Amino acid sequence: MATINLVDLKKNYGPVPAVKGINLSVADGELIVLVGPSGCGKSTLLRMVAGLESVTSGRIEIGGRDVVRAEPAERDIAMVFQNYALYPHMSVRQNLEYGLKNRGTPREEIDRRVREAADILEIGPMLDRKPRQLSGGQRQRVAMGRAIVREPAAFLFDEPLSNLDAKLRVQMRVEIRKLQRRLKTTSLYVTHDQLEAMTLADRLVVMNGGLVEQIGTPVEVYDRPATLFVAGFIGSPPMNLISVEGLASAGQSLPLPRGTDIVGIRPDELTLDAPAGAHVALPGTVELLEPIGGESHLHVMLGNGQTVILSVPGRPDIAEGAAVTVHAEHAQMHPFSKETGRRTDAVANP
Amino acid sequence: MVENRPFLSFLTHLVLIAGVLIVVFPVYLAFVASTHADGEFLSGLVPLLPGPNLVENYWHMLTVGISTAGAPPLWIMLTNSLIIAICIAVGKIIISLLSAYAIVFFKFPFRLLAFWIIFITLMLPVEVRIIPTFKVVADLGLLNSYVGLTLPLIASATATFLFRQFFLTIPDELMEAARVDGAGPLKFFRDILLPLSRTNIAALFVILFIYGWVQYLWPLLVTTDSRYYTVVMGIKRLAATADGEPQWHLVMAAVMLAMLPPVLVVIFMQRLFVKGLVETEK
Amino acid sequence: MQTKRTIFPNKLLPYLLLTPQLAVTLIFFIWPAAQAVKSSFEREDPFGFRTTFIWFENYTRLFSEATYLNSVGKTALFAISVTLLSMSLSLLLAVAVNRVLRTNRLYTTLLVWPYAVAPVVVGILWWFMFNPSIGIAPYLMRGLGIDWNHRIDGTDAMLLVIMAASWKQISYNFLFFVAGLQSVPQSLTEAAAIDGAGPFKRFWTIVFPLLSPTTFFLLIVNINYAMFDTFGIIDATTSGGPAQATNILVYKVYADGFLGLNIGSSAAQSVVLMLIVIALTAVQFRFVERRVQY
Numbered sequence: 001m002a003t004i005n006l007v008d009l010k011k012n013y014g015p016v017p018a019v020k021g022i023n024l025s026v027a028d029g030e031l032i033v034l035v036g037p038s039g040c041g042k043s044t045l046l047r048m049v050a051g052l053e054s055v056t057s058g059r060i061e062i063g064g065r066d067v068v069r070a071e072p073a074e075r076d077i078a079m080v081f082q083n084y085a086l087y088p089h090m091s092v093r094q095n096l097e098y099g100l101k102n103r104g105t106p107r108e109e110i111d112r113r114v115r116e117a118a119d120i121l122e123i124g125p126m127l128d129r130k131p132r133q134l135s136g137g138q139r140q141r142v143a144m145g146r147a148i149v150r151e152p153a154a155f156l157f158d159e160p161l162s163n164l165d166a167k168l169r170v171q172m173r174v175e176i177r178k179l180q181r182r183l184k185t186t187s188l189y190v191t192h193d194q195l196e197a198m199t200l201a202d203r204l205v206v207m208n209g210g211l212v213e214q215i216g217t218p219v220e221v222y223d224r225p226a227t228l229f230v231a232g233f234i235g236s237p238p239m240n241l242i243s244v245e246g247l248a249s250a251g252q253s254l255p256l257p258r259g260t261d262i263v264g265i266r267p268d269e270l271t272l273d274a275p276a277g278a279h280v281a282l283p284g285t286v287e288l289l290e291p292i293g294g295e296s297h298l299h300v301m302l303g304n305g306q307t308v309i310l311s312v313p314g315r316p317d318i319a320e321g322a323a324v325t326v327h328a329e330h331a332q333m334h335p336f337s338k339e340t341g342r343r344t345d346a347v348a349n350p
Numbered sequence: 351m352v353e354n355r356p357f358l359s360f361l362t363h364l365v366l367i368a369g370v371l372i373v374v375f376p377v378y379l380a381f382v383a384s385t386h387a388d389g390e391f392l393s394g395l396v397p398l399l400p401g402p403n404l405v406e407n408y409w410h411m412l413t414v415g416i417s418t419a420g421a422p423p424l425w426i427m428l429t430n431s432l433i434i435a436i437c438i439a440v441g442k443i444i445i446s447l448l449s450a451y452a453i454v455f456f457k458f459p460f461r462l463l464a465f466w467i468i469f470i471t472l473m474l475p476v477e478v479r480i481i482p483t484f485k486v487v488a489d490l491g492l493l494n495s496y497v498g499l500t501l502p503l504i505a506s507a508t509a510t511f512l513f514r515q516f517f518l519t520i521p522d523e524l525m526e527a528a529r530v531d532g533a534g535p536l537k538f539f540r541d542i543l544l545p546l547s548r549t550n551i552a553a554l555f556v557i558l559f560i561y562g563w564v565q566y567l568w569p570l571l572v573t574t575d576s577r578y579y580t581v582v583m584g585i586k587r588l589a590a591t592a593d594g595e596p597q598w599h600l601v602m603a604a605v606m607l608a609m610l611p612p613v614l615v616v617i618f619m620q621r622l623f624v625k626g627l628v629e630t631e632k
Numbered sequence: 633m634q635t636k637r638t639i640f641p642n643k644l645l646p647y648l649l650l651t652p653q654l655a656v657t658l659i660f661f662i663w664p665a666a667q668a669v670k671s672s673f674e675r676e677d678p679f680g681f682r683t684t685f686i687w688f689e690n691y692t693r694l695f696s697e698a699t700y701l702n703s704v705g706k707t708a709l710f711a712i713s714v715t716l717l718s719m720s721l722s723l724l725l726a727v728a729v730n731r732v733l734r735t736n737r738l739y740t741t742l743l744v745w746p747y748a749v750a751p752v753v754v755g756i757l758w759w760f761m762f763n764p765s766i767g768i769a770p771y772l773m774r775g776l777g778i779d780w781n782h783r784i785d786g787t788d789a790m791l792l793v794i795m796a797a798s799w800k801q802i803s804y805n806f807l808f809f810v811a812g813l814q815s816v817p818q819s820l821t822e823a824a825a826i827d828g829a830g831p832f833k834r835f836w837t838i839v840f841p842l843l844s845p846t847t848f849f850l851l852i853v854n855i856n857y858a859m860f861d862t863f864g865i866i867d868a869t870t871s872g873g874p875a876q877a878t879n880i881l882v883y884k885v886y887a888d889g890f891l892g893l894n895i896g897s898s899a900a901q902s903v904v905l906m907l908i909v910i911a912l913t914a915v916q917f918r919f920v921e922r923r924v925q926y
Contacts, residue, residue, distance in 0.1 A: 102537065
């Protein structure tokens with residue numbers, strides 16, 4: 001059990017900065033998800049914590065100990081890799097035992113831990129098989145098992161679910177969450193999938209271009225995205241970002257903080273019927289109607305040529321090409337400045 | 351593809367059978383010759399069917415040899431060939447594994463230089479640098495020794511490249527997982543890399559064993575002591591004398607015995623042989 | 633040059649790992665090669681007491697020697713003949729094997745083993761078969777009115793070494809052609825069949841062009857083989873004779889250096905051979921690089 005502290009952590013590849021100064025404190029037992037588009041530095045960051053990537057400057061503390069110069073094996077961490085990285089010539093049992101043997105763990109202790117991990121992950125019957133005889137989901141479990149038996153200070157997950165098919169991914173996501181709650185091991189989890197990030201995380205770290213855009217609980221990040229980037233990245237379908245000029249040209253004026261030139265509105269906060277509170281009304285034309293089961297996505301082109309997406313319940317009886325008016329309550333609008341890319345009503349959210 | 355052209359199929363088999371005959375005939379002739387008695391060849395024409403003296407001739411060559419040709423019994427030369435072929439194959443594999451490991455899994459100054467030095471060996475076959483190489487071996491006092499017979503032949507760029515190529519296909523994450531699991535470079539090499547290279551090593555062994563077995567020029571140069579003769583060079587000596595005083599049946603028995611081990615290796619390890627051959631030459 | 637994403641941090645270990653390979657290479661490859669280059673520019677007096685630096689004299693003398701130029705010509709003839717003969721036979725056999733389904737393993741086994749026969753043994757086999765006094769081939773040819781004697785007749789001798797060297801190389805070429813043929817996508821030949829192309833037309837218009845990387849690769853390898861790996865065949869059949877008729881470059885280096893003990897000339901010949909290998913290797917690697925981009 002341990003905390004992880006990253007202090008002004010930087011990484012350059014030659015002259016190219018990949019991670020531009022990250023500060024993060026992970027509490028004991030917390031599951032932090034690093035999320036962002038590919039190339040945002042999240043994997044590099046994780047690999048620096050693991051000791052697989054050298055650190056250009058800054059500090060990494062695991063359990064209060066500075067580990068920047070320590071070998072991966074000395075950092076008391078365990079890692080779950082994207083392609084599982086199981087040793088193909090070893091049986092499942094040997095895979096689980098390998099790290100413990102290298103540390104000179106006594107035989108009885110190894111046996112006990114392997115048995116426990118096998119119980120937790122329900123891989124007991126597979127212990128004597130080779131990885132190639134296992135399905136993707138089973139390999140994933142073994143990879144987790146290899147991390148669990150180590151009983152490390154922290155788990156590091158590097159996109160562990162991205163090689164699984166969609167259905168299995170949801171199932172394994174739930175399992176990882178339950179497992180982490182049960183073991184209460186501090187965890188860093190990297191993914192590019194915002195849904196995975198939202199459902200797993202105690203706190204999210206949204207990264208872009210080697211920098212942190214926002215740190216917060218999934219609800220905080222969803223409800224109050226700190227930057228335009230976060231607003232566009234978290235949520236599916238993504239938040240509609242409408243220019244203030246577009247609103248003005250539709251004859252709408254509304255109270256916005258100084259410097260606001262873009263407002264963001266979530267698709268499910270846009271409605272076709274006028275709400276009771278103060279709101280804006282934007283005329284437009286329906287371009288496309290996508291029924292996706294319990295709800296439908298309505299693509300509407302506004303007067304200024306911008307397209308917004310509405311999430312509406314059920315299957316509204318609207319033809320493509322029909323003229324509609326889209327409404328949004330003032331209270332549901334997120335004001336942003338295009339220039340700084342930040343919220344203009346921010347109180348003290350980094 | 352389903353296609354029924356009886357004539358074409360007939361032609362195909364005809365071509366293949368003709369090919370097999372071309373390939374087999376010279377050896378069949380040698381085999382036939384090796385089963386006849388002394389004097390059968392003086393009549394002017396080699397018989398075309400096997401004779402009764404197979405066991406006798408082979409046994410004679412294995413245990414006695416042809417003393418007039420200055421060649422020891424064949425079993426000594428066969429043993430030498432075996433030792434040398436195995437030493438060359440194992441030696442090449444070991445030094446190539448080590449150097450490929452260094453080149454792929456480490457970054458260090460002069461890495462590129464090392465790679466090029468290894469690469470250059472491709473361009474310097476023994477045949478083109480015979481005399482100076484001979485001189486080096488002579489100066490080191492390695493003439494007439496197993497070391498002299500094998501060591502100069504064990505540098506191998508092709509084996510190094512094969513292993514390098516193979517190592518590059520091993521996922522990065524495997525090595526990372528091993529490091530997280532507390533394996534240092536030597537442990538990783540022993541526990542992960544070597545077991546994963548098993549098939550490649552076996553395939554390469556087949557090719558290199560043959561390479562070592564068929565060496566001729568080098569053993570010819572560095573051995574004058576018949577205790578170190580290999581069977582391939584020994585046979586040439588037998589044949590050279592046989593021209594004056596033909597003991598064809600015995601020479602051909604020796605030829606058959608010299609061919610047998612590597613040919614058996616190819617036939618019984620065909621899959622590994624093909625893999626080794628096709629992959630090293632890529 | 634490529635390495636792994638993460639690498640081991642050790643400083644000394646990689647050098648230790650490389651030491652055996654580099655030591656062997658430096659002592660038995662680089663150093664002798666450098667010596668050859670050095671002595672190719674020198675003349676040694678008959679007693680070996682003094683060497684004089686004579687620039688390119690060994691080379692100019694070499695290229696004005698009739699026997700050397702003869703050897704160059706013979707080498708070219710030999711290499712080209714072996715390459716063409718062996719490759720065409722192998723291609724024919726490979727195409728045939730690729731057509732048969734059930735028996736192809738058997739045929740392959742019967743065709744590949746000559747790879748394991750030592751060149752010098754190949755030489756002895758063919759020498760025996762064509763031996764003018766007891767060989768079966770001259771006997772049969774006498775029946776056809778041909779008088780074969782490679783001990784006297786230079787053309788016969790050249791033919792003999794070409795046949796022997798080609799025979800040895802059939803298995804190698806065969807395996808590579810089979811591998812090449814198997815990598816030609818079957819959908820292409822099927823498409824051509826649907827387009828109405830018969831088997832022969834299909835081969836020449838679809839399969840053979842797609843096989844060109846293999847063919848080119850084998851071309852280089854075979855030239856290399858014929859020039860450098862046939863020492864044993866020559867030594868066992870003709871020893872370069874009669875009258876220099878089969879004295880190819882690699883045999884001449886040996887004969888001049890070891891039997892004739894003309895160090896300067898032999899060194900110059902070695903250097904010329906090295907340049908040829910370097911050129912062949914460079915062509916091969918340029919080509920391999922290009923092939924990777926396909």
